[in-house]
Amino acid sequence: NAGVTQTPKFQVLKTGQSMTLQCAQDMNHEYMSWYRQDPGMGLRLIHYSVGAGITDQGEVPNGYNVSRSTTEDFPLRLLSAAPSQTSVYFCASSPPNPLVQYFGPGTRLTVT
Amino acid sequence: SQQGEEDPQALSIQEGENATMNCSYKTSINNLQWYRQNSGRGLVHLILIRSNEREKHSGRLRVTLDTSKKSSSLLITASRAADTASYFCATGRQGGSEKLVFGKGTKLTVNP
Numbered sequence: 070n071a072g073v074t075q076t077p078k079f080q081v082l083k084t085g086q087s088m089t090l091q092c093a094q095d096m097n098h099e100y101m102s103w104y105r106q107d108p109g110m111g112l113r114l115i116h117y118s119v120g121a122g123i124t125d126q127g128e129v130p131n132g133y134n135v136s137r138s139t140t141e142d143f144p145l146r147l148l149s150a151a152p153s154q155t156s157v158y159f160c161a162s163s164p165p166n167p168l169v170q171y172f173g174p175g176t177r178l179t180v181t
Numbered sequence: 182s183q184q185g186e187e188d189p190q191a192l193s194i195q196e197g198e199n200a201t202m203n204c205s206y207k208t209s210i211n212n213l214q215w216y217r218q219n220s221g222r223g224l225v226h227l228i229l230i231r232s233n234e235r236e237k238h239s240g241r242l243r244v245t246l247d248t249s250k251k252s253s254s255l256l257i258t259a260s261r262a263a264d265t266a267s268y269f270c271a272t273g274r275q276g277g278s279e280k281l282v283f284g285k286g287t288k289l290t291v292n293p
Contacts, residue, residue: 168281
């Protein structure tokens, strides 16, 4: 099993551009989440999903959209990139109980 | 807002010594988890302790939980250079929350 995969690994965007960060898991986990990690801030939850067709907002959802059309995939869309979105983004999946997260390798995003 | 807060923020020890990290949290939980993050990588789950448990062991790891003080500790015994990483606690709230809330982490350096 590949576990949780994320693409791309690195990305540089200009302010105002949009893009989609891809996340896929092959463990048939119901739950998937997106986090961002900034120096000194730990991990903050952006959006999460408890199953196909169901998504909800986390702590810092502004500027991001998600959808969950399949169990395997959970893409994160940046609508209009801003320098404040420069961060490392992690996708994670989990069975529901207990909620133990399996993390992808991350995407390092820089917005100039 | 962050639920868990790790202490200390950074810890430097010699190989063979024990490392102790602490986590405090604010609200009632149903479980507390510890994760490790090597530099530039995603987080890896280490151990989960439920709210009705007081102590748990896994190899060289020992976790304690004091729900009356809303605190947990992670002890790594006989540390190795390979234990150098950041360690995060994450709490799952009571009431079946679908979200984990992560602390800001402790950066552990084990010197050979």
